[in-house]
Amino acid sequence: MKKLFLLSAVVLGCWTAQAQQLPLISNYLNTAYLFNPAYSGIEGKTEISVLNRRQWTDIQGAPETQFMAFNGNRDDLKFGYSGYAFNDQTDIVARSGFYGSYAWHVKFTDRNSLSLGLGAGYVNNNINVAGIRVPDELDPVLFSALNTGKFDLNFGFNLQFGDFSFGAAVPNLLAPKVDFSDNYLGPMQYHYMRHYVVSTQYDVNLQKGLMTLSPFITVRANEVTNPQVDAGLMFNHKEYFYVGAAYRSSYAVTANTGLHLTEKITLGYAYDFSLNTYGFALGNSHEFMLRYTFGESKKDKRLENEIKKLKDRQRRSSEELEDFLNDRLDEFNDEVSSKQNELFEQEKAELQSQLDEAKAEINSRIKGYSTEQYAGQVKPGSPGYYVTAGVYGQEENAHKLESKLLADGIAVDIFQDQNNMMYYVFILKFPDYDSAHEAQLTKFNGQYNGSLWIKVIK
Structure with a gap:
């Protein structure tokens, strides 16, 4: 009985980790290079960003995610680079890792371009044995190998036509399998699903570019679950603030706001209100972002x-x-x-x-x-x-x-x-x-x- 209880806990943890293979964040318009390496260095700026997200605040063991990322490019703007380290934990299941990306930006004209990006990284998967409760604390299953890591790749592209952009990315390109303990009923295994992320955005420039109004749509899909669609609108006053809202299908409504404290420092906040049947019981989600930009924009x-x-x-x-x-x-x-x-x-x-x-x-x-x-x-x-x-x-x-x-x-x-x-x-x-x-x-x-x-x- 205790073996069945432990096995169920591990399976539940693995299923939860699989559902969270791509950490969910709401500030991705400000950090698009996290999921599409083609956006690395595309803005001509060198910057460091820190994000912290807590999801479903009323549930114990709900997902918590942290990112630390940097983004920059070469002086000629033909090549960009980015990298990030992250930690994503849901109850007893945790994933942490780091990725590095490189992008090639090909300009056809001053306003039309194609960007190609490739990212590579290492992700460590861990099940916290100390969080598993069984009658016998000396059960040998508790001493099984519940910590393993895998190498993976990301690929993406982005097309820019004037103020319109269209991009797509394939995170978890290799879709590696993760093996845990093979005690008792056979190997404990799950595999990364290959994901597909498609995004499009149109920038309406106001006041000669001082302000921008950007409608956007992002679609996430994989081989198992139904596609998730984000549709929203972002307004950015480049000197003072930004504010936006989005609808995330079958999940939540998101509100974004941020202040450009100085020319180099931006502080952002995102709030998700769950719309599903258990939204009031799950609680809401809070996300904070801090970004520091070095020097001047190479484009400017x-x-x-x-x-x-x-x-x-x-x-x-x-x-x-x-x-x-x-x-x-x-x-x-x-x-x-x-x-x-x-x-x-x-x-x-x-x-x-x-x-x-x-x-x-x-x-x-x-x-x-x-x-x-x-x-x-x-x-x-x-x-x-x-x-x-x-x-x-x-x-x-x-x-x-x-x-x-x-x-x-x-x-x-x-x-x-x-x-x-x-x-x-x-x-x-x-x-x-x-x-x-x-x-x-x-x-x-x-x-x-x-x-x-x-x-x-x-």
């Missing part, structure tokens, strides 16, 4: 470098044109005689006018204004009336708009108001308010499609 840094290169190319083009026209002026000066001075002066004036117009045309496709009014020809932040295309609290967001307008052929520049510390992206500067107001209302005589504001610097 590369964008700043591209802006600098674009400015340098514009400056060189302007200088080359000026040198060319000055050479022509010098040639005319050598060729004309004293009798042609009047004609020379007239042509010189015309060439100078062409030079001024050419400078303006190189610097901007906005035409019809004096050269000294264009961005690049004025001292940013000097007194005057600036017609601006955007204002931001963070300099990197101002540079993003600057890059977009420069690529569209519109010359812009940036200055910071020392009174409110905001960054202004301006197109033209005027000596009086009326001229600036007219340019704003007419949108530079119909040559600009976006919104415009006037910034006054005394």
Whole structure:
């Protein structure tokens, strides 16, 4: 009888561990690389994350999970890497291990890419004999080998088309078998099930990328159980906070919230409310996440470098044109005689006018204004009336708009108001308010499609 009791406890523990083969977390949008190695380093950041989850708080021996993970990439953004260690315990059954992943990011264009990732790890499976209760504490079954480890692989990919992404992963790729004691009725064995995780997400950028609204769907499946579908919505204000909610089929409703305490530190919390028949008896689930980001985003840094290169190319083009026209002026000066001075002066004036117009045309496709009014020809932040295309609290967001307008052929520049510390992206500067107001209302005589504001610097 006692042998049957012990065997039942071990079987129950193994069944519970099998049902929890993929640790369940609700912050996976912030740590997608934990289950799909293709996401390793995809954001261009180096970061460390710590997660702690307690599930079904009213049940003794309910699942508890901890993760410690890091994520980063190479400077060229072509390769990413990640790794994590975890501990997942359900009553007397515990699993702990570590995985390392490597990803290859292939860019087709600036907004379209394919990522492939492969992860490898070692997982140790343990049944806590001290938690098994039998009448005879000297029963030899208690001294059986109830601790064993296995090697496994994960594979995944992700396709990025603009703001839309589609990815899939196969955790437990090798599906290894785990053997425990073979005392009495034969070997105690269960095997890892090969899982399939498919996810899709669309990012709606608001306020020129400062905020993002992201609907998402994630489907988990294996060879035995019914597929589980997560469908939700996440809103992220990149400077201050994020908040979201999701429905997890046949399980729970999840609420996510987090604060970007600084540019480098994010604190997140997730709450699961069970919807099944025993939801009120099981209790709810709580999950905490802490993330620290090192340095600047390599994507943002590369964008700043591209802006600098674009400015340098514009400056060189302007200088080359000026040198060319000055050479022509010098040639005319050598060729004309004293009798042609009047004609020379007239042509010189015309060439100078062409030079001024050419400078303006190189610097901007906005035409019809004096050269000294264009961005690049004025001292940013000097007194005057600036017609601006955007204002931001963070300099990197101002540079993003600057890059977009420069690529569209519109010359812009940036200055910071020392009174409110905001960054202004301006197109033209005027000596009086009326001229600036007219340019704003007419949108530079119909040559600009976006919104415009006037910034006054005394």
